[in-house]
Structure formats: structure tokens, C-alpha cells
Amino acid sequence: MAGVFCLGIATLDYVYGVESMPTRGEKYRARDLAVVGGGCAGNASVAIARLGGRCWLATRLADDLTGDRIIADLAAESVEAGLSLRARGLRSPVSAILVDAQGERMIISYSDPAMPESADWLPPRLPDGVGAVLADTRWGEGALAALGLARRVGLPGVLDGDRRPPHPDLVATASHVAFSAQALREISGEDDPRAGLARLARDVPTWLAVTLGGDGVLFMAQDGVVHVPAFAVETVDTLGAGDVWHGAFALALAEGRDERAAIRFASAAAALKCTRFGGRLGAPTRDEVERFLAEAG
Amino acid sequence: MAGVFCLGIATLDYVYGVESMPTRGEKYRARDLAVVGGGCAGNASVAIARLGGRCWLATRLADDLTGDRIIADLAAESVEAGLSLRARGLRSPVSAILVDAQGERMIISYSDPAMPESADWLPPRLPDGVGAVLADTRWGEGALAALGLARRVGLPGVLDGDRRPPHPDLVATASHVAFSAQALREISGEDDPRAGLARLARDVPTWLAVTLGGDGVLFMAQDGVVHVPAFAVETVDTLGAGDVWHGAFALALAEGRDERAAIRFASAAAALKCTRFGGRLGAPTRDEVERFLAEAG
Numbered sequence: 001m002a003g004v005f006c007l008g009i010a011t012l013d014y015v016y017g018v019e020s021m022p023t024r025g026e027k028y029r030a031r032d033l034a035v036v037g038g039g040c041a042g043n044a045s046v047a048i049a050r051l052g053g054r055c056w057l058a059t060r061l062a063d064d065l066t067g068d069r070i071i072a073d074l075a076a077e078s079v080e081a082g083l084s085l086r087a088r089g090l091r092s093p094v095s096a097i098l099v100d101a102q103g104e105r106m107i108i109s110y111s112d113p114a115m116p117e118s119a120d121w122l123p124p125r126l127p128d129g130v131g132a133v134l135a136d137t138r139w140g141e142g143a144l145a146a147l148g149l150a151r152r153v154g155l156p157g158v159l160d161g162d163r164r165p166p167h168p169d170l171v172a173t174a175s176h177v178a179f180s181a182q183a184l185r186e187i188s189g190e191d192d193p194r195a196g197l198a199r200l201a202r203d204v205p206t207w208l209a210v211t212l213g214g215d216g217v218l219f220m221a222q223d224g225v226v227h228v229p230a231f232a233v234e235t236v237d238t239l240g241a242g243d244v245w246h247g248a249f250a251l252a253l254a255e256g257r258d259e260r261a262a263i264r265f266a267s268a269a270a271a272l273k274c275t276r277f278g279g280r281l282g283a284p285t286r287d288e289v290e291r292f293l294a295e296a297g
Numbered sequence: 298m299a300g301v302f303c304l305g306i307a308t309l310d311y312v313y314g315v316e317s318m319p320t321r322g323e324k325y326r327a328r329d330l331a332v333v334g335g336g337c338a339g340n341a342s343v344a345i346a347r348l349g350g351r352c353w354l355a356t357r358l359a360d361d362l363t364g365d366r367i368i369a370d371l372a373a374e375s376v377e378a379g380l381s382l383r384a385r386g387l388r389s390p391v392s393a394i395l396v397d398a399q400g401e402r403m404i405i406s407y408s409d410p411a412m413p414e415s416a417d418w419l420p421p422r423l424p425d426g427v428g429a430v431l432a433d434t435r436w437g438e439g440a441l442a443a444l445g446l447a448r449r450v451g452l453p454g455v456l457d458g459d460r461r462p463p464h465p466d467l468v469a470t471a472s473h474v475a476f477s478a479q480a481l482r483e484i485s486g487e488d489d490p491r492a493g494l495a496r497l498a499r500d501v502p503t504w505l506a507v508t509l510g511g512d513g514v515l516f517m518a519q520d521g522v523v524h525v526p527a528f529a530v531e532t533v534d535t536l537g538a539g540d541v542w543h544g545a546f547a548l549a550l551a552e553g554r555d556e557r558a559a560i561r562f563a564s565a566a567a568a569l570k571c572t573r574f575g576g577r578l579g580a581p582t583r584d585e586v587e588r589f590l591a592e593a594g
Binding site for chain 1: 311313315319320323324325326327329330362388391393395403404405406407408
């Protein structure tokens with residue numbers, strides 16, 4: 001069984017189903033509420049475990065009830081979160097997420113500003129069985145340490161670049177970075193994602209990609225930018241789909257696949273997630289992804 | 298010590314401090330988070346207890362951790378919530394509240410639709426020491442039962458008409474109704490609140506008022522509509538101010554004051570609340586209100 005060491009944010013999400021997205025200063029009644037674990041690294045970890053990978057997660061929580069709930073939800077999904085910090089007297093990350101009748105979503109997230117940035121409590125080497133590292137942008141020092149551990153032993157180190165990396169060395173320390181369109185635009189200064197990838201590739205040797213949701217994925221190959229289309233599905237809920245993509249991508253690399261195959265596997269997992277409501281509760285199993293890929297041909 | 302029996306909603310509010318109010322489909326980081334009890338009846342109960350009244354609260358909660366927290370917060374404020382329902386397997390009411398840098402607020406609230414509407418578990422008579430009843434619009438059968446108990450023994454029964462009453466007999470069963478401007482407009486079909494009060498007063502013998510925030514209060518007297526101005530204060534946070542007003546108004550009636558004096562007392566309590574951040578955590582004590590009224594002359 002291949003394993004992935006994940007590092008970054010895990011939250012408790014209060015997902016409110018609303019008829020229409022709120023505007024300024026009014027009162028709204030939600031039709032539905034789901035209280036589910038979330039966060040980039042938390043969601044990616046659950047995706048990896050469901051896809052049959054072993055998954056360790058290092059995240060920063062407080063010693064509050066919210067933190068207990070986050071850990072319990074992860075444990076129920078077979079994610080090993082024992083390496084996580086439980087900071088005393090602080091507050092664990094929570095988010096309010098509004099999803100309207102059209103599936104559009106708005107995310108308001110809170111992370112305690114007093115959460116320690118230092119990563120010196122992380123173990124000095126990766127756990128036995130780790131085949132890849134995945135880090136998000138929500139904890140710069142932690143991501144730099146985890147990607148550095150992967151680099152030292154020659155394992156893939158994937159950065160989920162969903163927003164501008166909080167440390168200037170992160171992109172160069174990672175072996176693979178998959179940006180969001182918005183983050184790539186901000187960093188490269190290029191509106192066109194192809195131009196943005198090409199611009200960044202001049203400065204770093206890192207393998208670079210950008211995920212474009214329903215428009216698929218672009219990645220930088222030796223001879224230029226390559227486009228991999230997304231799978232066409234009936235989208236119900238995109239919440240957590242990007243995190244599922246990154247988890248599946250890192251797991252595929254940990255299993256020794258090449259990037260092109262890893263993109264295909266990750267895109268299938270993310271597409272299946274989009275067909276189901278409930279954020280990461282819609283993350284697919286390995287069997288589901290393989291059946292989906294077999295049918296897609 | 299005068300006492301008030303309150304009935305209605307008590308919630309747990311997640312209050313997110315944001316730089317600016319969110320618009321469609323984006324991600325926002327909150328600068329601050331406060332997790333505090335809320336809800337019309339819950340806030341009014343705390344206001345009554347702080348103002349030196351004895352307060353019983355009947356509310357509908359689930360047997361979940363959120364419900365435990367709501368009850369613990371109320372107990373810490375000396376509110377007697379032992380009459381409340383703890384429904385098994387349901388979810389207690391929660392709200393996400395966004396407050397921007399200008400103090401504007403957006404409220405998204407969730408109440409479990411499976412919460413039983415029946416009020417047959419309420420006691421057949423009011424507890425000894427109750428001098429008034431206060432009900433909100435969030436539980437129609439309960440409000441009808443509680444206001445009916447008050448009417449039977451000739452005590453004031455106040456309805457907080459912050460939205461359209463969910464039962465057609467509620468306004469007539471109450472002895473006093475204080476509407477919000479919006480609810481009065483909806484029910485009366487009149488844009489002008491003076492005309493709205495006059496219109497409703499033709500149909501019901503109930504004492505009627507409308508609260509207009511910084512524009513004060515209008516009430517229907519024998520010889521027409523009377524205006525009571527608000528106290529001028531530096532407003533920091535209006536969250537819960539209307540609930541504090543209703544709690545203080547009911548307590549003043551329980552103490553035997555007339556409506557005019559009760560409005561003045563309630564308006565002072567609400568004005569003091571507006572000068573402090575943190576929803577009902579800003580509700581004033583009796584001493585503070587009396588000092589404020591003495592200074593106002």
C-alpha cells in the first residue's frame with residue numbers, strides 16, 4: 001500500500017444550504033446544514049484514504065471541542081492524524097460555507113492568528129511507507145519542512161498552490177506544484193494560464209501545472225504546455241473537488257505512476273466528487289475511480 | 298424580584314469578523330471569530346437576567362454538543378432553561394453571522410425542520426413568580442400556548458414580532474406586540490409604520506408598537522400613534538439589540554410599569570447594548586441602565 005504524508009489545514013465546516021446567495025446586511029434561513037470536516041489537507045487526506053492509500057496528516061489544531069471533532073472525523077476515515085499539534089487555549093479552524101440552489105459556494109474561514117508558525121515539532125524524517133508528500137499553502141513553515149524532507153530522500157513533494165505560496169522558497173522546494181488559475185495569475189502576472197506556466201518554468205525546475213476545473217489541467221512538458229481535458233460529469237457540488245484532485249494526484253505519484261497518468265487518475269476522482277453533495281463526503285473509492293476510468297476508455 | 302417566562306429560539310452563533318461583506322462565490326478569511334449564544338428568546342432571557350429579573354426559558358434544542366453549549370451559556374447567565382426540549386437525534390439551531398468593518402451584519406440561521414412543533418410538553422401553568430410572558434415568532438405553537446397561559450391569568454403577554462407571526466391567532470392572543478418595521482409592513486400592507494399600526498389596531502384590541510432602531514419606537518395609544526425617540530449613542534454592534542429591547546420591555550411590564558415607562562427602560566437597555574461589541578455579551582446590567590437613564594434626565 002502506497003502512503004502519502006499530508007501537511008496543512010484541517011477544519012470543521014458548517015455548510016449551509018441556502019436558496020440564493022446572501023447580499024449585504026440581511027437575515028437568511030438556511031434550508032439545510034451539514035457539519036463536516038474540511039480544509040485542503042484534511043480533504044486531500046480523506047480522498048487518499050478512500051482511494052486505498054495510507055495517509056498521515058500533520059495539521060495545527062487547538063485543544064478544543066472543534067479540534068476533537070476534526071480528529072474524530074479523520075480517524076473515522078482511517079487518516080492517521082496523530083502527528084498533529086493541539087495548541088492549548090487557542091481555537092481550531094472553522095468555516096462557514098454557503099451553497100446556493102445553483103451549487104455556487106461562498107467560503108468564510110477562520111484560523112486562529114495565534115497558532116504557532118514553527119514546524120520544529122515535526123518529526124526529523126518521514127514515516128516509513130511514505131511514497132510522496134502533499135502540502136497546502138495554509139502553513140508556510142510546515143510546508144517548507146515537509147517538502148524539504150521529501151526532497152532530501154528523493155520522493156515527490158507536491159504543493160497544492162491554491163493561493164499564493166506564503167514562503168518564497170516553497171515552489172522551488174516542491175518537486176511538483178499544481179496551481180489554481182487565480183494563484184498562477186497572481187504569481188506569474190499573466191492572465192493566460194499557458195503563458196503563466198511558461199513564465200514560471202523559466203525560473204524553477206519544478207514540474208508545474210494549473211487546474212482549471214471543468215476546463216481540465218495544463219501542465220508544462222519538455223516541449224511546451226500540454227492540455228488534459230476534464231471528464232464531463234453532471235456537477236452537483238464542487239466543494240472539496242480541488243482537494244480531492246491533489247490528494248489523488250499525490251497518491252498516484254506515490255504509487256510510481258508518471259505525471260500524465262496521475263493527472264488522469266486525479267481528474268477522474270475529482271469528477272466523481274463533483275457528482276455528489278456534501279464536500280469531501282462525496283470523495284470516491286478506488287473501485288469507483290477504476291470503474292469510471294474503464295468506462296471512459 | 299419580578300420574573301419573565303420566555304419562549305422561543307436559542308442558538309449558538311458563530312460570529313465572523315470580516316473586512317468587507319462577501320459577494321458571490323468567493324473565499325474569504327475572517328479576521329476574528331466569536332462563538333456566543335444567540336437567538337431572539339435566548340438573548341432576551343440573558344438581558345432579563347442581567348437586568349435583575351428572574352428568567353425562565355422554554356426553547357427547543359437537540360441532545361447534541363451544540364445544545365449542551367447553549368444550555369451552559371444560559372446557565373452561566375442565571376437563565377433557568379430546565380423547561381427546554383432536548384430532541385434526540387436532531388440538530389440544535391446554529392447561525393453564521395458575518396460582521397464587517399462598518400458594523401454591518403449578515404445572518405444565516407439554521408433550525409432543524411424535524412424539530413417537533415407541538416407544545417404539549419410545556420407545563421399547564423406558568424411557574425410561580427412569573428409577572429409577564431415573552432414569546433418570539435420562531436415557534437408558533439409554543440408562542441400560542443405561552444401567550445395563552447398569560448392571558449388566562451391576566452398577565453402581560455408580549456410577542457416579539459420581528460417577522461410575520463407563524464400562527465394567525467398570535468397577535469390577538471398576546472396583550473402586547475412590538476413589531477419590526479419589516480414585519481409590520483408585511484402584515485399591514487402599509488409602507489408607513491404609523492399607517493401600519495393604525496390599520497392593525499382596527500382589527501385587534503392588542504397593544505401595538507413598532508421598533509425602528511435609531512429612529513425610536515411608535516406605539517398605538519387611545520388618541521393615535523405616539524413616537525418615543527431613541528437614545529443617541531455611538532453604535533458599535535447592533536447584534537441582539539432588538540432582543541435586549543424586548544426582554545427589558547417584558548421585564549418592566551412584569552414589574553408593573555406602564556407601557557410608556559417600559560419603552561423608555563427598554564430603549565435605554567438596547568442603546569447601551571449597541572455601544573458594545575459581541576452580540577448579547579454587551580447586554581447591560583440594571584445599575585448601568587439606571588445610571589444611563591439618570592444621566593439622560
